[in-house]
Amino acid sequence: xxxxxxxxxxxxxxxxxxxxxxxxxxxxxxxxxxxxxxxxxxxxxxxxxxxxxxxxxxxxxxxxxxxxxxxxxxxxxxxxxxxxxxxxxxxxxxxxxxxxxxxxxxxxxxxxxxxxxxxxxxxxxxxxxxxxxxxxxx
Amino acid sequence: xxxxxxxxxxxxxxxxxxxxxxxxxxxxxxxxxxxxxxxxxxxxxxxxxxxxxxxxxxxxxxxxxxxxxxxxxxxxxxxxxxxxxxxxxxxxxxxxxxxxxxxxxxxxxxxxxxxxxxxxxxxxxxxxxxxxxxxxxxxxxxxxxxxxxxxxxxxxxxxxxxxxxxxxxxxxxxxxxxxxxxxxxxxxxxxxxxxxxxxxxxxxxxxxxxxxxxxxxxxxxxxxxxxxxxxxxxxxxxxxxxxxxxxxxxxxxxxxxxxxxxxxxxxxxxxxxxxxxxxxxxxxxxxxxxxxxxxxxxxxxxxxxxxxxxxxxxxxxxxxxxxxxxxxxxxxxxxxxxxxxxxxxxxxxxxxxxxxxxxxxxxxxxxxxxxxxxxxxxxxxxxxxxxxxxxxxx
Numbered sequence: 315x316x317x318x319x320x321x322x323x324x325x326x327x328x329x330x331x332x333x334x335x336x337x338x339x340x341x342x343x344x345x346x347x348x349x350x351x352x353x354x355x356x357x358x359x360x361x362x363x364x365x366x367x368x369x370x371x372x373x374x375x376x377x378x379x380x381x382x383x384x385x386x387x388x389x390x391x392x393x394x395x396x397x398x399x400x401x402x403x404x405x406x407x408x409x410x411x412x413x414x415x416x417x418x419x420x421x422x423x424x425x426x427x428x429x430x431x432x433x434x435x436x437x438x439x440x441x442x443x444x445x446x447x448x449x450x451x452x
Numbered sequence: 453x454x455x456x457x458x459x460x461x462x463x464x465x466x467x468x469x470x471x472x473x474x475x476x477x478x479x480x481x482x483x484x485x486x487x488x489x490x491x492x493x494x495x496x497x498x499x500x501x502x503x504x505x506x507x508x509x510x511x512x513x514x515x516x517x518x519x520x521x522x523x524x525x526x527x528x529x530x531x532x533x534x535x536x537x538x539x540x541x542x543x544x545x546x547x548x549x550x551x552x553x554x555x556x557x558x559x560x561x562x563x564x565x566x567x568x569x570x571x572x573x574x575x576x577x578x579x580x581x582x583x584x585x586x587x588x589x590x591x592x593x594x595x596x597x598x599x600x601x602x603x604x605x606x607x608x609x610x611x612x613x614x615x616x617x618x619x620x621x622x623x624x625x626x627x628x629x630x631x632x633x634x635x636x637x638x639x640x641x642x643x644x645x646x647x648x649x650x651x652x653x654x655x656x657x658x659x660x661x662x663x664x665x666x667x668x669x670x671x672x673x674x675x676x677x678x679x680x681x682x683x684x685x686x687x688x689x690x691x692x693x694x695x696x697x698x699x700x701x702x703x704x705x706x707x708x709x710x711x712x713x714x715x716x717x718x719x720x721x722x723x724x725x726x727x728x729x730x731x732x733x734x735x736x737x738x739x740x741x742x743x744x745x746x747x748x749x750x751x752x753x754x755x756x757x758x759x760x761x762x763x764x765x766x767x768x769x770x771x772x773x774x775x776x777x778x779x780x781x782x783x784x785x786x787x788x789x790x791x792x793x794x795x796x797x798x799x800x801x802x803x804x805x806x807x808x809x810x811x812x813x814x815x816x817x818x819x820x821x822x823x824x825x826x827x828x829x830x831x832x833x834x835x836x837x838x839x840x841x842x843x844x845x846x
Contacts, residue, residue: 383608384604387655389655404594429607
């Protein structure tokens with residue numbers, strides 16, 4: 315790769331079982347799956363309900379609010395696509411609804427990030443089809 | 453039916469570990485073949501007696517490695533396995549082999565792992581060939597491989613238990629102290645707590661000296677039936693108990709069934725191993741705990757039962773965990789002292805346990821050691837496999 319070609323970041327691929335999630339994200343909505351068989355919810359989206367293995371899954375919007383469970387500040391990248399982002403915060407978020415997920419904490423100075431900080435979802439449009447669910451200080 | 457006392461380690465071998473840039477002329481196959489020869493010679497058996505093969509290939513090689521190594525060495529095993537889930541795979545391979553021996557699928561199993569380390573940074577995980585949920589719901593956020601996964605665990609541990617840095621640094625000090633007296637170790641220079649605390653911050657709160665250095669090397673061992681072991685040249689080291697437990701996928705630490713990043717499945721794998729062996733932590737003379745990072749040693753000490761949850765860092769800071777002390781841990785220097793040859797690191801805890809229990813640890817011998825614990829950790833503390841071994845069957 316030549317120096318004048320920036321390395322692209324790795325992007326999610328849209329699969330049949332995750333398409334509804336990404337379509338909602340594109341419209342700046344955060345949805346998870348609710349099983350119409352057993353009634354329970356799950357994140358991340360899967361082809362089956364991990365509780366009862368039913369394939370009857372519907373989408374349901376969640377609050378997008380939570381707290382930081384843990385985080386690290388990445389100063390040295392492993393994938394060149396993130397070179398211009400350092401230092402950036404890579405975090406585990408505990409959502410109010412009980413799900414746990416990975417995201418970056420954006421629009422928040424890294425030195426202000428701490429375990430337990432209240433955060434809310436921040437939709438980051440990456441391509442016309444793809445919007446990532448990031449988080450920022452609430 | 454239990455695996456207790458039904459199989460035993462009767463030999464082991466290691467190639468000379470080397471840093472990546474000093475690995476010229478070495479190859480994955482050559483490393484593993486050398487380790488295999490040394491283990492077979494050490495056991496004092498003929499190559500043709502090997503009828504089982506457990507082989508762990510280099511990180512970038514597919515799951516046919518045991519077949520390919522069997523072809524290269526012209527072995528004709530009736531039991532083959534390539535456990536492929538990180539650092540728990542070596543101990544799991546021992547359990548698989550022990551079960552196969554007990555079931556009569558084979559009698560004498562060669563277990564081998566190792567690889568050549570390439571100079572430069574490792575390839576990013578989660579980009580090329582990872583499972584779709586890691587690729588789609590983790591990798592887009594720019595993790596720094598294993599480092600960021602373990603950084604999350606250490607940060608959470610320090611938050612929950614108010615642990616400072618001293619216990620973490622002391623893990624490295626102990627590792628280097630042992631490594632300085634162990635011939636096949638690469639990081640032999642002693643360090644102080646201060647040196648560790650002033651090493652470069654890589655992925656905070658992880659510092660450079662808390663992270664293993666990849667290197668080149670291979671190790672092998674021979675496991676056979678307890679009946680066959682009685683005639684062996686070396687003092688048999690019996691498998692007394694084992695257990696495996698997982699609570700999430702390989703890397704992404706977010707999706708755990710168990711909500712805790714700081715209580716690991718070691719609780720369950722160690723309980724199962726102790727129950728099978730019929731011994732307790734008080735009977736254990738030395739522990740070899742998979743130490744890719746300092747935090748793994750601290751959580752493992754807690755979860756195998758050496759101290760209460762949250763007291764591991766204080767235990768390391770306030771107790772002599774070196775040979776001659778109260779509770780010798782990682783008596784060969786571990787990976788933090790020896791370097792981490794991928795594939796070989798999976799078997800390093802069990803081989804050091806065998807070395808101690810055979811009484812062959814030289815200046816690092818734990819006097820009168822009878823029972824040892826060997827622990828393997830895979831992924832970001834996701835997959836755990838614990839073994840209890842003894843030079844007698846209690």
